[in-house]
Amino acid sequence: MAKPNKKGPSKTVDIFCSQCKTQLFKYRKGGKGALVKCFIERISQDFTKQPCTCPHCERIFARETMIRGTPALKIIGGKVVHK
Template structure:
């Protein structure tokens, strides 16, 4: 399988916790689809203290995984939103 483009898109989105609206990441997202996963190499700013847990309410919002051989966070449905 093909690896994701390292440089990635230039458009950034802000990812927030759905429960407490705390900002989690600033991420370079490609395309206009739903937010399902987040490649670690495309994260511009990380506001979390522990991986996959909200810094404010401490709820788990994602799981650490490999997607196409690249480290990524796979989001749990309904736990995050972005703009």
């Protein structure tokens, strides 16, 4: 399979923890669908102290993985909200 586009989309969305509403990061998301995965190279601002963990409530919201040969965060369903 092809790797994701390096430049990616220009539109950014804010990703928040669904439990405590703390902002986790700003992400350049393409398309209108649900947030299933986040390619690490598309994260424009990261507010987390530890990878995949909310800085406020210490809840794990994702798992680090490789998707199409690129490092990504696989989002656990219902743990994050995006606007």
